Amino acid sequence: MSNTPMTGTQVAIAVADRSQSTTFALLHELRAETKAAIDAAIELAEKLGRGASRLARTTATRIDQATAQSITDVERFVSAKLARAQVEPELKKAA
Numbered sequence: 001m002s003n004t005p006m007t008g009t010q011v012a013i014a015v016a017d018r019s020q021s022t023t024f025a026l027l028h029e030l031r032a033e034t035k036a037a038i039d040a041a042i043e044l045a046e047k048l049g050r051g052a053s054r055l056a057r058t059t060a061t062r063i064d065q066a067t068a069q070s071i072t073d074v075e076r077f078v079s080a081k082l083a084r085a086q087v088e089p090e091l092k093k094a095a
Contacts, residue, residue: 006014
């Protein structure tokens with residue numbers, strides 16, 4: 001490069017060139033950071049979805065177990081009451 005001073009136009013062109021290079025470099029960085037943030041958000045959503053599915057499955061299992069136990073308990077209760085109802089009239093006849 002020569003020692004000749006740059007003209008105003010040359011300085012403006014050099015500044016514009018440097019500015020556009022910096023601007024596009026920043027745009028590439030912004031694109032990369034945005035992509036990383038979106039990927040992280042998608043991954044979080046997937047994890048939350050899997051967690052919600054596990055919770056729903058566990059809840060359904062516990063509700064099913066509680067319902068099965070309740071039905072069994074009611075069945076035993078009703079059977080015991082029916083057996084007692086059948087025995088009481090016979091006890092009254094015997095007395």
